[in-house]
Amino acid sequence: MSETTLGGIAGRMPKFLRRADPAVVTAFACIVVLLLLGSLYSRSFLSPEYLLQQLKVASFLGVIATGMMLVILLGQIDLSVPWSVATGAMMACAAAAYGSVGVALAIPFGVLCGVAIGLVNGIGVAYLRIPSMIITLATNAVAQGLMVVYTGGFSPQDSATAAMRYLATGFTIPGVPNAVIIWALIGAAMVFVLTRTSFGRAVYGIGNRERAAYLSGIDTRRIVLIAFAVSGGLSAFGGVLLAGYASKAAQSMGDAYLLPSIAAVVLGGTSILGGRGSYLGTVAGVILITLLQSILSVMQMPEAGRQIIYGAVIVSMLLLYGRAPASR
C-alpha cells in the first residue's frame, strides 16, 4: 500500500515526495533535526568519523531490528529478543572453547541456537495459535533459565573468537566497518525477500488478513514459522556481533535491545498491526534510535534521565504518526 520506492527519485521531486510514506519522511526529518541539535552541542557531531562510528553501533541494532520487522509485518511480535541475543552470544563464545572445530563453528552454532528459540516461538504461534506476545515471553524466560543454569549465574568467562571480532570491528573495505557491511547485506537480502519473492508477498498478506491469505492458498503456518525462525536467528546473530564487539558475552547484554528494536521498526512507519511498512523506514528508525541514544550519552545524561527521555520521545513520536485510526 504505502511503498517507498527509491526509483521514484528518478522522477520529479514533488512526485517522489507524494509517493513517499509520510512516516518514513518524518523519521528521516527527525534524523536531520537530531543531527542539527547535536552539531549545536558539539562541532564533531557532523564529522565523518563520528557518523561512521554511529553507523557501526547502529548496525547491531539494525540486524536485530530486521528480524523484528519481519515478525511485526506479520502482525505478531517477538519479545524473546533479549535472551535470543544473549543466547547467541554466549553459545558462540562457549563453542569457541572447544578447540579449533569449535572456533570454526562458533558463529553458526550461536545463530542456530537463536533459530531454535525462533522455531519454538513459530511453532507456538503458527501451529498452537498461542498469542505471540505470550509464547515469546515464555521462550525468553526459558532461554534465560537455560543460560543461568549454564553459566552458574555469572557472566561466562569464554571470550569471542577472532572471526567474531573481525566481523564486528574489522575493516574489509578501508574506512567502512565490517558491521555496517553486514547490516547492508542483511538489509539488501531483506528488501529482496520482501519485495521480490512470493514469501515476502505472503508476509504482507498474512499481516493484512491471515484468513484471506490462507484462503488464497498460502501455507500461512509455514510462513509464520519461518519468519519467527529468521527473527530468532537474526537476534542471535546480533548477539554474536555484539560479543565480537565487546569480545565477550554478558548476562544482560540483550536487555537493551528489546525496546529499541521494536521502537525502530514502529518509528519507521511499520504498522504494529502488521501488513504495512518498508525496510527503508526500519533503517531510518534504527539510525534515529541510535542517534538519540548517542546524543543522550554525549550529553552525559545519567541512566535514569536517559530512560525517561527515551521512553518519552518514543511515545511522542508515535503520537505524531503512529496512531491507529479512530473508531468510526
Place this chain on the structure above:
Amino acid sequence: MKDWRYWLAEQRGTLLAFGIFIVMFAIYSANHPAGFTANVVQTAANKGVLLAFVAMAQTLVVITAGIDLSVGMIFTLTNCMASWLVIGTGLETAFGVLAVLGTGLLCGAVNGAIVIYGRLQPIVATIATGAVFFGLALLLRPVPGGSVNEDLADFLTGRFFGVVPASLVALLVIVLVVWVPFSRSELGRAAYAAGSSETAAYMSGVPIRRGKFLAYTLAGLLAAIGGLFLTFFTYTGEAAYASGNAYTLFSIAAVVLGGVSLFGGKGSAIGAIFGALAFRTIGDLLFVFDFDPLWQPLFQGVILLIAVSLGAFALFRVRNRLEWFL
C-alpha cells in the same frame, strides 16, 4: 442452561486456578520441613500476595483486550517512592501511603490516556512508559536503600490472632474495595464489553473509552499497592530492572494460569490471584525438594511455557480450519 451450570461454565477458569493452587500448596506444605504451620503459610502468603496484586493489575488491562507491560515498572517505581515517603509519624506515613497510591493511579492514567486517547498499541505504549517509570525509579533510588515505617510494615506482614496472615487479609480487603465494585459497575461491564468486541460495544453505545481508562488507571493503583507491600516486606527501595521485568512476566503467567483470556473479555481478578499464588507455589516447590536455586528461572520458564501451551488444546475442538485465524 440451568443457573448453576451457567455459573460453573463462567467460573471454570477461576475454579481451575483455585484447584491447581490447592494441589500445589498441599504438595508444598506436605514436603516442607516445618510442615503446615502458621509460619509457613505466612511466608508463602507474603511472597504470593506481591504477585497477586500485580496480577490483578494485569487482569484489569487484559480484560479490555490490552496488555500492560509496564506493571512491573510501576511496581518498582512505587517501591522506590514508598522507601522515601512511608516513614515518620502516623500522619506522615498516611500521607506517604496516599502519595504512593496516587502515583500509581497517575501512572495507570498516563498509560490509559496514551492507549485510549492517543490510540497507540498497548504493547508499544506500555513498553515505552515502562522505560519512563523505570527511569523515575532510578532517579529516586540510584542505589538501593531507604526505610519504611516498621510498625505499619510489621503489622501488615505479620499475623492476626497468631494464625491469619495479615497480607492475605489486606488482599481480601483490596479485592472487596477495588475489584468487586469495578466488575459490578457499568464501567467495569464496559471494560469487559470492549475486550469482547470493541466494535459491537461501540455500536451499542457502551462507554468503552471510560471503561478502558478506568481499567488502566485501577491497574496502576493495584500495581502501586503491590509496590507498597514490597517495601513493607523488604524495608527498602530498589530500582531493579530485572525484578521489575520479572514481575511483568510473572503477572502475565499468573493471568494465563488464572483463566483470564488474553484476547480480552473473559476471566476475573480472583482467578488471576489464585493463578499468582499457584505460580509462586510452583516456583517454591523447587526449594522444598532441595534443588539448586540456579534451576529456578528455568523451571519457572518451563512452567510458563506449559501453561500457555495448554490453551492450544482448544484447537482440537475446532471443526472449521478458518477458526484458527479468529
